[in-house]
Amino acid sequence: MSDATPYIGRAMKRVEDPRLIQGLGTYTDDLRLAGLLHACILRSPHAHARIRRIETSAAKAIPGVVAVFTGADVNDSCGAVPCAAAIPDLKAPRHTVLAGDRVYFVGHAVAVAVATDPYIACDAIDEIEVDYDPLPAVVNAMEALKSGSALTHPDMGANVAFTHVVNGGSDIDAAFRNADRIIKHRLYHQRLTPMPIEPRAVVASYHRGEGTLTLWTSTQIPHLLRTLLPNMLGIPETKLRIVAPEVGGGFGAKLNVYAEEALCAHLAMRLSAPVKWVESRRENAASTIHGRDQIGDYEVAVKNDGRILGLKATSVADLGAYLQLLTPAVPTLTGLVLTGCYKIPAIRFEVVGVYTNKMATDAYRGAGRPEATYLIERLMDVVANELKIDRLDLRLKHFPAPGDFPFATSCGVTYDSGNYQGTLAKAKQLADWDALMADRKAARAAGKLFGVGVSTYVEICAMGPSKAMPAGGWEWGCVRMEISAKVTVITGVTPHGQGQETSFAQIVADRLGVPIEDVAVLKGDTNVAHYGRDTYGSRGTAVGGTAIVMSVDKVIKKAKTLAAHLFETLDDYVVFENGKFKAPGITAREIAWSELAAEAYLAKNLPAGFEPGLEASSFFEPENFTFPFGTHICAVEVDRDTGEVAITKYVAVDDCGNQINPLLVEGQVQGGIAHAIGQALFEQTIYDENGQLLTGEFMDYAIPRATDIPEYTLGSTVTPSPVNPLGVKGVGEAGTIGATPAIANAVIDALTPLGVVHLDLPMTPERIWRAMQTRTVATV
Amino acid sequence: MYPANFDYVRPSSVDEAVALLQKHGDDAKVLAGGHSLIPAMKLRLAQPHVVIDIGRIATLSYIREAGGTIAIGATTTHSEVETSKLLREKCPLLSETASHIGDLQVRNKGTIGGSLVHADPASDYPAPILALEAEIDLVGPRGKRTVRADQFFVDLLQTAIAADEILTEVRVPVTSPSVAYIKTEQKASGFALAGVAVVASPSGVRVGVTGVAPKAYRATAVEQTIGNQRTAHAIELAAAHAADGVEPLGDIHASAQFRAHLARVNTRRALERALSR
Numbered sequence A: 001m002s003d004a005t006p007y008i009g010r011a012m013k014r015v016e017d018p019r020l021i022q023g024l025g026t027y028t029d030d031l032r033l034a035g036l037l038h039a040c041i042l043r044s045p046h047a048h049a050r051i052r053r054i055e056t057s058a059a060k061a062i063p064g065v066v067a068v069f070t071g072a073d074v075n076d077s078c079g080a081v082p083c084a085a086a087i088p089d090l091k092a093p094r095h096t097v098l099a100g101d102r103v104y105f106v107g108h109a110v111a112v113a114v115a116t117d118p119y120i121a122c123d124a125i126d127e128i129e130v131d132y133d134p135l136p137a138v139v140n141a142m143e144a145l146k147s148g149s150a151l152t153h154p155d156m157g158a159n160v161a162f163t164h165v166v167n168g169g170s171d172i173d174a175a176f177r178n179a180d181r182i183i184k185h186r187l188y189h190q191r192l193t194p195m196p197i198e199p200r201a202v203v204a205s206y207h208r209g210e211g212t213l214t215l216w217t218s219t220q221i222p223h224l225l226r227t228l229l230p231n232m233l234g235i236p237e238t239k240l241r242i243v244a245p246e247v248g249g250g251f252g253a254k255l256n257v258y259a260e261e262a263l264c265a266h267l268a269m270r271l272s273a274p275v276k277w278v279e280s281r282r283e284n285a286a287s288t289i290h291g292r293d294q295i296g297d298y299e300v301a302v303k304n305d306g307r308i309l310g311l312k313a314t315s316v317a318d319l320g321a322y323l324q325l326l327t328p329a330v331p332t333l334t335g336l337v338l339t340g341c342y343k344i345p346a347i348r349f350e351v352v353g354v355y356t357n358k359m360a361t362d363a364y365r366g367a368g369r370p371e372a373t374y375l376i377e378r379l380m381d382v383v384a385n386e387l388k389i390d391r392l393d394l395r396l397k398h399f400p401a402p403g404d405f406p407f408a409t410s411c412g413v414t415y416d417s418g419n420y421q422g423t424l425a426k427a428k429q430l431a432d433w434d435a436l437m438a439d440r441k442a443a444r445a446a447g448k449l450f451g452v453g454v455s456t457y458v459e460i461c462a463m464g465p466s467k468a469m470p471a472g473g474w475e476w477g478c479v480r481m482e483i484s485a486k487v488t489v490i491t492g493v494t495p496h497g498q499g500q501e502t503s504f505a506q507i508v509a510d511r512l513g514v515p516i517e518d519v520a521v522l523k524g525d526t527n528v529a530h531y532g533r534d535t536y537g538s539r540g541t542a543v544g545g546t547a548i549v550m551s552v553d554k555v556i557k558k559a560k561t562l563a564a565h566l567f568e569t570l571d572d573y574v575v576f577e578n579g580k581f582k583a584p585g586i587t588a589r590e591i592a593w594s595e596l597a598a599e600a601y602l603a604k605n606l607p608a609g610f611e612p613g614l615e616a617s618s619f620f621e622p623e624n625f626t627f628p629f630g631t632h633i634c635a636v637e638v639d640r641d642t643g644e645v646a647i648t649k650y651v652a653v654d655d656c657g658n659q660i661n662p663l664l665v666e667g668q669v670q671g672g673i674a675h676a677i678g679q680a681l682f683e684q685t686i687y688d689e690n691g692q693l694l695t696g697e698f699m700d701y702a703i704p705r706a707t708d709i710p711e712y713t714l715g716s717t718v719t720p721s722p723v724n725p726l727g728v729k730g731v732g733e734a735g736t737i738g739a740t741p742a743i744a745n746a747v748i749d750a751l752t753p754l755g756v757v758h759l760d761l762p763m764t765p766e767r768i769w770r771a772m773q774t775r776t777v778a779t780v
Numbered sequence B: 001m002y003p004a005n006f007d008y009v010r011p012s013s014v015d016e017a018v019a020l021l022q023k024h025g026d027d028a029k030v031l032a033g034g035h036s037l038i039p040a041m042k043l044r045l046a047q048p049h050v051v052i053d054i055g056r057i058a059t060l061s062y063i064r065e066a067g068g069t070i071a072i073g074a075t076t077t078h079s080e081v082e083t084s085k086l087l088r089e090k091c092p093l094l095s096e097t098a099s100h101i102g103d104l105q106v107r108n109k110g111t112i113g114g115s116l117v118h119a120d121p122a123s124d125y126p127a128p129i130l131a132l133e134a135e136i137d138l139v140g141p142r143g144k145r146t147v148r149a150d151q152f153f154v155d156l157l158q159t160a161i162a163a164d165e166i167l168t169e170v171r172v173p174v175t176s177p178s179v180a181y182i183k184t185e186q187k188a189s190g191f192a193l194a195g196v197a198v199v200a201s202p203s204g205v206r207v208g209v210t211g212v213a214p215k216a217y218r219a220t221a222v223e224q225t226i227g228n229q230r231t232a233h234a235i236e237l238a239a240a241h242a243a244d245g246v247e248p249l250g251d252i253h254a255s256a257q258f259r260a261h262l263a264r265v266n267t268r269r270a271l272e273r274a275l276s277r
Ligand SMILES: Cc1cc2nc3c(=O)[nH]c(=O)nc-3n(C[C@H](O)[C@H](O)[C@H](O)COP(=O)(O)OP(=O)(O)OC[C@H]3O[C@@H](n4cnc5c(N)ncnc54)[C@H](O)[C@@H]3O)c2cc1C
Pocket: B029, B030, B031, B032, B033, B034, B035, B036, B037, B038, B039, B054, B074, B075, B100, B101, B102, B103, B106, B109, B110, B111, B112, B113, B114, B115, B116, B117, B118, B120, B122, B123, B124, B125, B161, B165, B166, B167, B168, B189, B190, B191, B192
């Protein structure tokens, strides 16, 4: 053990980075298999149309084209794309792999061509003739609810998929009766396109002799795929191997079972040849899930002294045309943290999920919590403004005290631990709050539009207790002390950029007292990591890390038994310290891992009944979620002429419990805030009134770039979680959740001197310019 | 993202390139830096049967001065224009504009000739080319002809070049340092929502505007209004005419109204900057 230990708590560079930076990572598209065929998919140019006829003969005649299939050829053998969300009375259309006799959104897959190279496959697509009969498209979820609206799926008879209602805490009607005032507001959380830099990609290979199918796919969830694909393909789980190679960005967009994964698997089996499909950027924008898209009317019952008695939320979630894996579940998550980090005794939350002729929405970084946080943090500012109360005082007044945890909210969840006052105080200090207020005053006096925004957020991580998770929320991990005294760690989570190859090695190296270089973390292959529930919902370290800790402890316990045998004493007298086994007072001898591992595997001298080997695996079932929190403070200056926003200061203090690797925590927060800058200021997915996608490529869909990112001042506090032995919470989505409202509040604060009280997201220069022109509220 | 089949030829002289263009007619496309053509081919929006790569014709890439004008070869890259010592000293507007084009990769590959022929209404060069009253040489089967900048841009993605011609050279005058290019970028693409180039001299100013209308234009109303006045008030009054007589483009990135507004703001800012230099 070196001087530099313990590893936990150290800002270590990621072990995965050298290979990624040097271009040595293997992504799905890097796979070259003998006899590989290439698939290209023909997609609908219409938002809604009947397919009269598809003519494929010209395509099939092109030399090099192996097959051309339409829905009629494959839908029966491929099964339906699954939705795992358990929502009562959910109305769902059958989601076939290729379109049947109708297309329901621009980008809907209509036919597939398979050829000996991808150029020929694309040539073939160009030669397929489809005779469409265009139908009226449903593009606005609010309009879709009106009687007489066109129908997204005419055969379903209505556009509503579900209505989900939560009444929580004390009597909501009484709260509203007792209020001095009721403050109402409409907020829109716009649709976003995740745009991972690596689009989706799939390679499927079928071994006819073994009857086994291997599917390499750029996914966050190889294990969930292994659970769900057998139903689609009619192949047993035991014959299915899913591998997630390097994944170039997921953000929730790859937390899904996609039609193309089943389709490629089917093609590989049907054609007895490996098949590759790599999504183009345009396909990614049109046919990979979108995020957000919730519009809501909110009412807050308040006393004149600022006490909030109750909150009513009625929102409409635009689901798109189909249900992907968690489509209807995402908006319901909003209801779980509706009250943010505030004591609000009564709530009513109603969300209506609506079908429209667009791509499905689903989990996107934060999934449901950004919507909740944006609405409660905007509302806190609106209430403070209306009651002329300081916005920080209003927040402080409603924070539970550190001693109130575990804190049961009126939304029906129990926050594990927290110190919201602590992050607020630290953020104020890092932002130099009083000086910042003085700056604002001086800037305003000089005629500048200078604003400061705050958000104090809480979110839900470590997903989660299995009772609350459709596919189970446990995690699996395995630790093996090898005969060479090197350590293999296998995790069931599937990190794809989060850095757990590093942080899990830190945890294991510390506990075993070995150099971190001796620990290898394996993941992302169901033939290696036999069980897992994968990576999403900031669960990797809190749930997956705990399964690893449990396994290490089992290995150490077993090793102690063997050491005791070698010391000729009892287990209880053996002490494990700094990577060595000792029996103080009994013998001066110390046994290192190298000796013990050799004994365990060579098995010449084992205690009676002792199984050879030093390996243990564990399932961890979390008793609760974790609830990280923080305070973000943002200062902006708005250009009076152009409406452009410059972020002049950004302070974030996040509390994600104990930090295994502060560098990774900081990286997650930085990336998360970048996403939020996009959402707050410029990102939006736009369909026109006919359902044409207008933001189908990077020329039209703006993502944040390096030049958009201000210098951050990042801080943290540490309030360990009591629900796992590491005391960690999770940090993958916190930045995105906490930052959007801080930036939005800052922009509106900057415009306050002009009488602007609200602006919708994204706060683009034109939207701001228009608000400055009219000096009135701009809403959707 | 896979282009349709095409043949690739690499002529070694302008004459050879022109002969190839003549031979293949509408089936052929000239390839320079490829930063407009190749994306269009990958989306199969362009499907030429023959691609004529003029990128290796050594005699087409240069920046040289002759008698008060600076001549720039067609395949000179945006980076070369941006960093040219000669241009920075004697026609800094062009270098300043080039520095706003795309990112480093785009500037290292894209060429001035390709940008002008492509005539994207949101591209940057047309603004300074108009304000500088540049001259453009076109070579075709009938020999060489010279077109003035204000005659070159015809309409959206359309210029005065004929299908069998090649743009060979752009000539700009030596100017004083009193020039400026101010651009508001479209957030996603980085192209211009409104880019304004100003060339000022004691006798008057010339203003070129790109991004705002289907083709770049000279803001003559601004030029006439300001005349030889130089006060802040005069600048303000003149800049208000930046979108006079044009029908601005409107799309998801900026409405017509906002584009016109940005043209006015950026004209004011470009005038202020040019006149302060
Ligand atoms: C990511 C990205 C960002 C960009 N951002 C900007 C930006 O901010 N501002 C901006 O102005 N531009 C931008 N561009 C466009 C870029 O400047 C292109 O390089 C330019 O428009 C075309 O020049 P090229 O040499 O690449 O031409 P090519 O793509 O090779 O050709 C373009 C067209 O011109 C024709 N052509 C080319 N050269 C000649 C010639 N000498 N004679 C006759 N015909 C010819 C070709 O046949 C073709 O039709 C961007 C491009 C990309 C890919």
